[in-house]
Amino acid sequence: MTPELLSLAKFLVSSRAEFALSEMNQYLSRRYEEKDLYETLKPHFFDLELFCDTRYNCRKLINRQLPADEQVIHELEEMLKAPWLPLYIEKLIDSYIERSCGKDWHTGETARILRENIVKQKEEYWRGSSKYPKLRVITYLLYHFPVYFCQFQYLLLDLLKGGLLTTKMSIVDVGSGPGTITLSTIDFLHKLLSVYSKKGIDIKLNIKIDSIEKVQENIDCYKELTSLYLSKHQHENASIIVNKPVNSPLEKAQPVVGADLIIFSNVLAEMSSPHAERARAVEKLSSGSLNPTVLLVEPADLVNSKALRITQQALMNRGFTVYSPCTFLWGAVCTGGDCWSFREEGNIRVPDFMRKIAGNEEAYRYLNTDMKFTYAILRKDGAVKQKYRAKGKFARLSTLKKHLKKRINVAVSVMSGNLGDEKTFVFKICDGTTSVPCYAVIPAYHKNDNNKALLEANYGSIVEIFGALVRENEEFSSYNLLINRNTIVEPVK
Ligand SMILES: C[S@@+](CC[C@H](N)C(=O)[O-])C[C@H]1O[C@@H](n2cnc3c(N)ncnc32)[C@H](O)[C@@H]1O
Known part of the structure; x- marks a missing residue:
C-alpha cells in the first residue's frame, strides 16, 4: 500500500x-x-x-444501530428455530478433517483414535481444564464446534434486539480455538443481511474481527477455516475482515483498542487462575475500549456455570454492569455465589461429520446436540436489558424465611427452563436479593390460564407472581414457591 x-x-x-x-x-x-x-x-x-x-x-459508512424491527426479528427467529450448521460450514470442516486425517478418517484406526480422543476431551473438559495437542482440534471440530456455533447466534440475536449491534463493528474473539465464534458471527451477519435485502432495507456492514489464542494448532485451523470461508462467501453488502490471530495467553495480551464486542466463549473456565484473576484479565483486555459489550459464555454444567457467575460478580466489582441475563430487581446486587443457571435452546440437527464419527456402536457418546449454556453480557455504561424494578407490594426472596407456609407475591426473573418433569414443572427464580436457591414449582394438574405465563417465560424474563405458597426444602437448602390453580402469574413486558 x-x-x-x-x-x-x-x-x-x-x-x-x-x-x-x-x-x-x-x-x-x-x-x-x-x-x-x-x-x-x-x-x-x-x-x-x-x-x-x-x-x-x-x-x-456511517456507524448506526442495526435495524431490529419486529419483522426482521421474526424472520431471524424463524431461521434459528431449527438450528443446524450451514452446509458450507459443514463441508469446510469435513474437508479440513479429510486434509488432516485422510479420506477415510471415519473408519478403521483413525476413527478409533478420534473417538478415543473425543471421550478424553469430554472428560478433561468437564473438569474445567483441557490441553490441546494436535489431534484435539479435530475432535473439537467433530464434537463441540457445531453446538457452540449454533448457540452463539441466539446471543447475537439478543444483542441485535437490544440495539447493541451496529453497522461498523470491531469484534474480538478471545480464546478463539478453531474459529467457532468468528464463523458463527459472520454467518449470522450474512443471515441478517439476507433478511434486510428481502425487506428492502439498505444496510452496509463494515466489520473487523480480531482474535487472541494461545495454541498454535488452533490458530492454524482458525486461519485456514476463516480464510477459506471468506474466499468463497463474500456478501455484497458487507466488508468483513478477519485479521491474523494474536498468538498469546489472554492474560498477557495487550488491551484491545476500540473494540465494540469482546467475546470470551468457553475460555475462562480453562484458566487455572482464581476468579478474581480471570476478572482482572477480562478487565485488562477490555480497558483499551471505550464501552464494549463483553460477552462471557461457558458450558451449563454445575462447575463451569457457577464459576461464570462468580467471575461476573468479580467484574461487577471492577465497574462492569450486567446487561443480561440477570436483572437486579430491587437494585441490590447478589454475591453470585451458589448460582447454577443456564439457558436451553433445544437440539441442533446432527451434522454429517458427527454422524460419521458416531458410527453405530454407542453412537450417543459421540453425538453432541443440545444447546445448554451459561452466559453474561456485560457493559460499562450501566445499560440493562430489563429496566423493570420491583416495588413495595412484592416480597424480596431474601425474606422468604419469615414468610414460610404463607402465600406471598413476588417479582422475579425466570432463570431456567423446566428443571422438573411433565408431572411437576420446576423453574429457578431470582430477584437478585439472595444467594439461596429459589424455585417456582407447579404441579401439572394446577397449570391453567392464571399461571401458564411461568411456563411460557423466556430465559431471563420477568414475571410477577401473586399468591404463591412458601416452602423450605431442607434437603437442598433452598426455597420453593408453590404455585396452584389460584396463583396468578403475569409476564412483565
Ligand atoms: C473450549 S475452546 C473454545 C473455543 C471457542 N471460543 C469456542 O467457543 O468454541 C478454548 C480455547 O481457548 C484457548 N485458551 C485456553 N486458555 C487460554 C488463555 N489463557 N489464553 C488464550 N487462549 C486460551 C484454548 O487453546 C482453546 O482454543
Whole structure:
C-alpha cells in the first residue's frame, strides 16, 4: 500500500458523499485497475470508514444501530428455530478433517483414535481444564464446534434486539480455538443481511474481527477455516475482515483498542487462575475500549456455570454492569455465589461429520446436540436489558424465611427452563436479593390460564407472581414457591 493511495482514499471519503474507485486515477502518479485498488484498500476499509460495493462505488459508512424491527426479528427467529450448521460450514470442516486425517478418517484406526480422543476431551473438559495437542482440534471440530456455533447466534440475536449491534463493528474473539465464534458471527451477519435485502432495507456492514489464542494448532485451523470461508462467501453488502490471530495467553495480551464486542466463549473456565484473576484479565483486555459489550459464555454444567457467575460478580466489582441475563430487581446486587443457571435452546440437527464419527456402536457418546449454556453480557455504561424494578407490594426472596407456609407475591426473573418433569414443572427464580436457591414449582394438574405465563417465560424474563405458597426444602437448602390453580402469574413486558 502506498501512502499516496491511503491519503487519497482518506481525502475522498471526507470530501465526497460517494465516489468510484476509478476516479482515484485522476489524482495518482500511475494508473491502477479498479480491482487492484479495491484489494489494496480493503484491509483499510474499516479504519477509513469506507464501504465499496462490488461495482467499486464507494461511500462513507456511517456507524448506526442495526435495524431490529419486529419483522426482521421474526424472520431471524424463524431461521434459528431449527438450528443446524450451514452446509458450507459443514463441508469446510469435513474437508479440513479429510486434509488432516485422510479420506477415510471415519473408519478403521483413525476413527478409533478420534473417538478415543473425543471421550478424553469430554472428560478433561468437564473438569474445567483441557490441553490441546494436535489431534484435539479435530475432535473439537467433530464434537463441540457445531453446538457452540449454533448457540452463539441466539446471543447475537439478543444483542441485535437490544440495539447493541451496529453497522461498523470491531469484534474480538478471545480464546478463539478453531474459529467457532468468528464463523458463527459472520454467518449470522450474512443471515441478517439476507433478511434486510428481502425487506428492502439498505444496510452496509463494515466489520473487523480480531482474535487472541494461545495454541498454535488452533490458530492454524482458525486461519485456514476463516480464510477459506471468506474466499468463497463474500456478501455484497458487507466488508468483513478477519485479521491474523494474536498468538498469546489472554492474560498477557495487550488491551484491545476500540473494540465494540469482546467475546470470551468457553475460555475462562480453562484458566487455572482464581476468579478474581480471570476478572482482572477480562478487565485488562477490555480497558483499551471505550464501552464494549463483553460477552462471557461457558458450558451449563454445575462447575463451569457457577464459576461464570462468580467471575461476573468479580467484574461487577471492577465497574462492569450486567446487561443480561440477570436483572437486579430491587437494585441490590447478589454475591453470585451458589448460582447454577443456564439457558436451553433445544437440539441442533446432527451434522454429517458427527454422524460419521458416531458410527453405530454407542453412537450417543459421540453425538453432541443440545444447546445448554451459561452466559453474561456485560457493559460499562450501566445499560440493562430489563429496566423493570420491583416495588413495595412484592416480597424480596431474601425474606422468604419469615414468610414460610404463607402465600406471598413476588417479582422475579425466570432463570431456567423446566428443571422438573411433565408431572411437576420446576423453574429457578431470582430477584437478585439472595444467594439461596429459589424455585417456582407447579404441579401439572394446577397449570391453567392464571399461571401458564411461568411456563411460557423466556430465559431471563420477568414475571410477577401473586399468591404463591412458601416452602423450605431442607434437603437442598433452598426455597420453593408453590404455585396452584389460584396463583396468578403475569409476564412483565
Ligand atoms: C473450549 S475452546 C473454545 C473455543 C471457542 N471460543 C469456542 O467457543 O468454541 C478454548 C480455547 O481457548 C484457548 N485458551 C485456553 N486458555 C487460554 C488463555 N489463557 N489464553 C488464550 N487462549 C486460551 C484454548 O487453546 C482453546 O482454543
